[in-house]
Amino acid sequence: MTNIFETLESQVRSYCRAFPAVFRKAVGATLYDESGRRYIDFFAGAGALNYGHNHPFIKRRILEYLQGDGIIHALDLYTTAKREFLESLESIILRPRGLDYKVQFPGPTGTNAVEAAMKLARKVTGRHGIVAFTNGYHGMTAGSLAATGNAYHRRAGSSLLNGVSFLPYDGYFGPEVDTFDYLRRFTEDSSSGLDKPAAVLLETIQGEGGVNVASFHWLKRVETLCREHQILLIVDDIQAGCGRTGTFFSFQPADITPDIVTLSKSIGAYGLPLSIVLLKPELDCWEPGEHNGTFRGNNLAFVAAAEALRLYWRDHTFRLAIGHKAHLLRRRLTAIARQWESFGISVRGRGLFAGLAFEDHPTAARLISQEAFHRGLILETCGAKDQVLKFLPPLIIEENLLEEGLDIVAQCTRQVLAGGTDASIAEEEIQQTNS
Numbered sequence: 001m002t003n004i005f006e007t008l009e010s011q012v013r014s015y016c017r018a019f020p021a022v023f024r025k026a027v028g029a030t031l032y033d034e035s036g037r038r039y040i041d042f043f044a045g046a047g048a049l050n051y052g053h054n055h056p057f058i059k060r061r062i063l064e065y066l067q068g069d070g071i072i073h074a075l076d077l078y079t080t081a082k083r084e085f086l087e088s089l090e091s092i093i094l095r096p097r098g099l100d101y102k103v104q105f106p107g108p109t110g111t112n113a114v115e116a117a118m119k120l121a122r123k124v125t126g127r128h129g130i131v132a133f134t135n136g137y138h139g140m141t142a143g144s145l146a147a148t149g150n151a152y153h154r155r156a157g158s159s160l161l162n163g164v165s166f167l168p169y170d171g172y173f174g175p176e177v178d179t180f181d182y183l184r185r186f187t188e189d190s191s192s193g194l195d196k197p198a199a200v201l202l203e204t205i206q207g208e209g210g211v212n213v214a215s216f217h218w219l220k221r222v223e224t225l226c227r228e229h230q231i232l233l234i235v236d237d238i239q240a241g242c243g244r245t246g247t248f249f250s251f252q253p254a255d256i257t258p259d260i261v262t263l264s265k266s267i268g269a270y271g272l273p274l275s276i277v278l279l280k281p282e283l284d285c286w287e288p289g290e291h292n293g294t295f296r297g298n299n300l301a302f303v304a305a306a307e308a309l310r311l312y313w314r315d316h317t318f319r320l321a322i323g324h325k326a327h328l329l330r331r332r333l334t335a336i337a338r339q340w341e342s343f344g345i346s347v348r349g350r351g352l353f354a355g356l357a358f359e360d361h362p363t364a365a366r367l368i369s370q371e372a373f374h375r376g377l378i379l380e381t382c383g384a385k386d387q388v389l390k391f392l393p394p395l396i397i398e399e400n401l402l403e404e405g406l407d408i409v410a411q412c413t414r415q416v417l418a419g420g421t422d423a424s425i426a427e428e429e430i431q432q433t434n435s
């Protein structure tokens, strides 16, 4: 029953190839296909569903709003929904964290926020260059694609990809090499060939790039270097933000304050598209309408977003619950990595943002993901070679579902690594290389 997709929908479709069911409904951390089969969701819309599917309280607010003919589209007009969102953001998120930011609404997707952030940094500083990092992912439109490392994605953008220089992310050369030294040297040596950039753009944890985690120490030194040289620091918190790592912003425990922050994915709380750019007030040099658009600020998403902030972020309960589940996840993944030690598997991540990396057997991750899907678990891969299993369950997932999903992962790992012996994985890898 997937004919129409395969005949009419462009070849560009992607996730549906890995998970070729036809889904009908979803609740919390579970999805159901049209035959009623249940799947546990360890992907959560790539992090767009931190509060799960169809959260009952958020749904109730949305339904009330729709029932009352609340305004849905308003360009960027003042609306009650936008006011409530901004007031909640300020009182629940920004002020308690001592953060002083203005809010820009770009178009509704993550890449729109990154484009706006890069454009603003260039406008404010009068400089053109942006420093981004190996394995970084910032979106698919020309500006943000220029800051995305992945060759497969860059290929389609070709000549449009200008103005970004790449430097090694934390850990790029392994634990022995401190890549901050490169950034410092390239920035401070006037003969390095790196023109002074407008901004440094980074993820604190690289989501698409393989769940690569930057240490707090590295982040702190990057911030200090940026300050010393009047370079803006942009943190792309589109995937790692909104509670994914335990705190609302992923950069909080690193004790840094970026000049610009991009948020999307789960800020809309219900899977509704919404993006925001947070910028230090002194950077707000936009002229009215200078970065314009039809869908800036999605009022239904404002309603959902404000409700989620009120439900989850007014005290520490949610943060503690995430920490508790993160601990469980970490413990189980570490056990799997230990059990299959000879395969050189490593565990990465922070909070409910984790990866199981099969650097020595890159195809194992895809095989485990496929097998997990057959057993009713949605588990995506990431990294340049899809060599990392990515664990991104909704933050609200019940502990027993988390355990059940992890049981499936343990079984599939066994099946692929033991059933599929070293030799058969190696063969699979040769086939992939040849194809």
Ligand SMILES: *Cc1c(COP(=O)(O)O)cnc(C)c1O
Residues within 6 Å of the ligand: 046, 109, 110, 111, 112, 114, 137, 138, 139, 140, 203, 207, 208, 236, 237, 238, 239, 240, 264, 265
């Ligand atoms: C998903 C993502 C983006 C792009 O968001 P879209 O909504 O897909 O355009 C940008 N940066 C990061 C870190 C992301 O994870």
